Amino acid sequence: MTIQGRVAAITGASSGIGLAAAERLAGEGVAVVLGARRGDRLEAAAARIRAAGGRAEPVVMDVTVEEDVERLVRRALDAFGRLDVMICNAGFGYYATLEETPPAVMRRMMDVNFMGTYYGARAALPVFRRARRGHLLLVSSIVGRRGIMLMSGYSATKAAQAAFAESLRAEFAGSDIHVSTVFPVSTDTEFRTAMTRDYGYGVEGLGPKQSAEHVANLIVDCIRRPRPEIYPHALSRALPIVNTVAPRASDRFLRRYARRRVERNP
Numbered sequence: 001m002t003i004q005g006r007v008a009a010i011t012g013a014s015s016g017i018g019l020a021a022a023e024r025l026a027g028e029g030v031a032v033v034l035g036a037r038r039g040d041r042l043e044a045a046a047a048r049i050r051a052a053g054g055r056a057e058p059v060v061m062d063v064t065v066e067e068d069v070e071r072l073v074r075r076a077l078d079a080f081g082r083l084d085v086m087i088c089n090a091g092f093g094y095y096a097t098l099e100e101t102p103p104a105v106m107r108r109m110m111d112v113n114f115m116g117t118y119y120g121a122r123a124a125l126p127v128f129r130r131a132r133r134g135h136l137l138l139v140s141s142i143v144g145r146r147g148i149m150l151m152s153g154y155s156a157t158k159a160a161q162a163a164f165a166e167s168l169r170a171e172f173a174g175s176d177i178h179v180s181t182v183f184p185v186s187t188d189t190e191f192r193t194a195m196t197r198d199y200g201y202g203v204e205g206l207g208p209k210q211s212a213e214h215v216a217n218l219i220v221d222c223i224r225r226p227r228p229e230i231y232p233h234a235l236s237r238a239l240p241i242v243n244t245v246a247p248r249a250s251d252r253f254l255r256r257y258a259r260r261r262v263e264r265n266p
Contacts, residue, residue, distance in 0.1 A: 001224045004029030007080040008223075009072050011063050011120055012090030014041035017139055017184070020216035021087060026054030028220060031080045035059045035072040036090070055080070063090045063116030066123075073123040082131070085223055086124035088117040089139040093154040106153045113157035117164065125177075133176040135223055138165050139215075142183045142233070145240040148254055169228055178226035184215050185233040208233050
């Protein structure tokens with residue numbers, strides 16, 4: 001199915017999966033509205049997309065501010081006359097024991113990871129309802145399906161995203177409004193460098209990884225042929241099943257391959 005001519009709004013679009021998805025969609029003829037806090041990076045990304053023949057509009061915004069998210073959607077309507085896809089991608093993580101996770105950081109994670117998703121859906125769905133079609137994609141994490149040690153707060157916010165999407169899917173079942181959730185494993189983005197920059201530590205260890213471009217390719221495929229869930233790392237699809245059947249074995253397996261926190265200078 002062709003997606004040329006559609007319009008997509010993307011949060012967290014200045015780097016990582018959000019930027020990769022924007023560039024991939026623009027290459028397919030989709031007009032993209034890029035939302036993030038870093039205006040210089042947004043402008044540079046929009047300029048690259050336009051130079052390659054695509055259509056892009058940057059919007060400096062914060063997903064924790066509902067008015068900012070609404071402004072992102074309005075920019076899509078004003079600039080391109082429609083909105084077909086909303087990708088809620090903005091997020092960050094924190095790696096520590098529960099006792100070492102400050103309440104302020106936990107609140108910020110919930111605000112960015114979950115409330116940012118909520119605001120994105122709340123802004124886009126009225127547009128989709130009027131058009132009787134649309135696609136809402138939430139970029140969660142495999143830890144939203146099975147929490148991992150030392151990321152209890154982050155896992156909780158990603159699990160909230162997953163349950164939120166399931167509820168909306170049931171609400172729109174049988175319609176041409178689609179809701180999809182992406183469950184990446186560790187991705188080669190600024191996710192870890194942001195930890196070092198903001199909190200002064202890094203994370204090292206074993207475990208599968210993937211590129212942001214790989215995730216972006218699957219997001220584009222899902223927009224072409226909507227499906228409820230995307231697992232960019234194929235084997236990770238089995239993790240929630242194993243966890244349901246044998247939760248203790250799942251605990252031991254994840255502990256064996258756990259990552260470790262390494263203190264560093266920002």
